[in-house]
């Protein structure tokens with residue numbers, strides 16, 4: 234079988250099929266948080282680590298002004314091409330979310346599905362929170378959705394899911410190769426099995442995520458004085474349901490507001 238080399242982020246078409254097929258709950262939640270928690274009207278949005286822009290394009294179609302940044306130029310091209318194709322400005326640019334500056338402030342930012350955990354150290358994570366604080370106007374929001382490392386019970390070790398569009402189907406499997414909570418690193422394996430009518434090929438990749446217990450995350454946010462936690466939800470994305478973080482909690486959405 235043919236194996237494609239490189240990171241799965243280098244293949245935006247397949248990434249977007251897998252992660253972009255089910256955005257509705259995230260979009261409704263984003264809109265709900267802007268209404269509920271922001272102390273300003275939210276019109277301009279920025280997504281650090283925007284990837285293919287699966288959310289940005291849909292938010293642009295809801296008449297938000299959108300922009301984003303990502304390290305991966307393939308993802309940024311894909312994102313801009315689709316924004317432009319639908320008549321919106323090419324708002325994505327290549328950059329590092331630990332070190333960037335926007336020309337103009339925006340009203341809200343969001344960083345979902347663990348992208349924040351790609352930052353490998355507290356110094357990078359803090360620098361990111363500072364860059365975000367400089368990018369967002371007072372009373373605006375930053376939504377941070379991620380998996381915490383539970384301190385009680387067994388964490389989820391594997392996930393598998395499938396997506397299909399027309400003749401293209403992708404089966405995805407993700408598993409933890411090694412979790413070292415002392416070194417604060419989770420090494421993850423991920424495979425995409427891609428099927429077209431005439432081909433079956435595979436992308437094999439690994440990724441590293443920094444681990445955070447709830448306490449480590451709270452301490453980090455406390456060191457970023459421009460942000461206050463104004464809400465905590467989970468990946469059910471229910472705007473009416475806040476959660477209490479306990480030792481078994483894994484998925485969390487922090488709603489941060491700029492002071």
Ligand SMILES: C[S@@+](CC[C@H](N)C(=O)[O-])C[C@H]1O[C@@H](n2cnc3c(N)ncnc32)[C@H](O)[C@@H]1O
Pocket residue numbers: 242252280281282283284285286287288302303304305308328329330331344345346347348351352
């Ligand atoms: C899991 S994807 C999420 C993409 C998008 N936020 C979404 O919800 O579909 C993670 C993205 O983070 C990007 N990334 C990783 N480290 C980064 C960094 N330091 N700065 C900017 N982007 C980064 C990767 O290139 C990838 O596109």
